[in-house]
Amino acid sequence: MPTDDLNSLESANTSGNPLHIAIIMDGNGRWAQKRFMPRAIGHQAGVKAVRKIVEYCAEQEIKVLTLFAFSSENWRRPEEEVSLLMSLFTATLQREINKLDRNNIRLRFIGDRTKFSDKLQAKMLEGEAQTKDNDALTLVVAANYGGRWDMCQAFQTIVKKMSTGELVNQSISEQLINQHLSTADLPEPDLFIRTGGEQRVSNFLLWQLAYTELYFTETLWPDFDQDSLADAIKSFKGRQRRFGHTGEQMLDKPIVLDSQGQA
Ligand code: IPE
Numbered sequence: 638m639p640t641d642d643l644n645s646l647e648s649a650n651t652s653g654n655p656l657h658i659a660i661i662m663d664g665n666g667r668w669a670q671k672r673f674m675p676r677a678i679g680h681q682a683g684v685k686a687v688r689k690i691v692e693y694c695a696e697q698e699i700k701v702l703t704l705f706a707f708s709s710e711n712w713r714r715p716e717e718e719v720s721l722l723m724s725l726f727t728a729t730l731q732r733e734i735n736k737l738d739r740n741n742i743r744l745r746f747i748g749d750r751t752k753f754s755d756k757l758q759a760k761m762l763e764g765e766a767q768t769k770d771n772d773a774l775t776l777v778v779a780a781n782y783g784g785r786w787d788m789c790q791a792f793q794t795i796v797k798k799m800s801t802g803e804l805v806n807q808s809i810s811e812q813l814i815n816q817h818l819s820t821a822d823l824p825e826p827d828l829f830i831r832t833g834g835e836q837r838v839s840n841f842l843l844w845q846l847a848y849t850e851l852y853f854t855e856t857l858w859p860d861f862d863q864d865s866l867a868d869a870i871k872s873f874k875g876r877q878r879r880f881g882h883t884g885e886q887m888l889d890k891p892i893v894l895d896s897q898g899q900a
C-alpha cells in the first residue's frame with residue numbers, strides 16, 4: 638500500500654481492530670534467569686516470539702507493527718550482551734528477509750543506525766529495499782531508537798531546511814514536527830503493549846503515543862504468543878477512545894477520526 642494511503646486510513650476507533658500496534662518486548666533476561674540460563678538464551682527465545690507475533694499480525698490484517706528491539710540506552714549494558722544482541726540482530730535479518738518478502742511484509746527500521754556495524758547497516762538497507770513494495774503488514778523495527786532522539790533529529794532537520802531556504806516562513810506546528818519524525822509516513826500507534834511487568838515507556842515513541850491505548854502485561858516477552866496478543870487486542874476493543882471528546886459525543890454521532898484523533 639502506498640504510504641499516503643496508510644496515513645489516510647481511518648482510525649481503529651471505527652474499524653475495531655488496531656491498525657498500528659507498538660510493542661516493548663521486555664523480559665528476555667528474566668525469562669532466561671528463571672530457568673538458570675544465560676540472558677543470551679532469553680534473547681534467542683525472544684526472536685522466536687517475534688516470528689510468531691509477526692505472523693499473527695499479518696493474519697489479522699494489522700497494517701503496522703512496531704517492535705522495540707534495542708533502545709538508545711541499551712548500549713549501557715555489559716559489552717558482551719550488546720555484542721550478542723548485535724550478532725543476533727544481524728543473523729536474524731540474514732535469515733528472515735526472504736521470508737518476510739515472500740509473505741508480502743514491508744520491513745522498515747527507525748533509529749540512529751550510524752552506530753551499527755557496516756555489515757548490519759548494509760543488511761538493514763537490503764531488507765528495506767527488497768521489501769519496499771510489499772503491502773500486507775509494515776514491520777517497523779526500532780533499533781538504537783529513542784523517542785527523544787527522534788524529536789531531536791526532526792528539529793535538526795527542520796532547522797537545517799529553514800537555514801537553507803527549503804522551508805520558508807513556516808511556523809513550528811505539530812504537523813511540521815510530525816512530518817519530520819522517523820514515523821512520518823505511518824499512522825500513530827493505536828495500541829501499545831509492554832511485556833515483562835514494567836509500567837513505563839522507556840524512551841519509546843514519546844511523541845507518537847499521545848493518544849495510544851496502553852496495555853501492560855506480566856508475561857515475559859519469550860512467552861508472549863498469539864493468545865497473549867489476542868487478549869491485548871480484546872482489551873483494546875473494549876475501550877472507548879475519546880481524543881478529548883466526551884463519551885456521549887463518541888456515542889451520539891459516529892465521528893470519523895484520522896490516526897491523530899482529528900475529526
Ligand atoms: C528486552 O529484554 C530485550 C532488550 C532490551 C534488547 P531485557 O533484556 O530487557 O529483559 P529483562 O528486562 O532484563 O528481563
Ligand code: IPE
Pocket residue numbers: 661662663664705706707708711835837839
Ligand atoms: C526497553 O526495555 C527497550 C527494549 C525492549 C528494546 P529495557 O529493559 O531496556 O527498559 P528499562 O531499562 O527496564 O526501562
Ligand code: MG
Pocket residue numbers: 663664833
Ligand atoms: Mg528489560
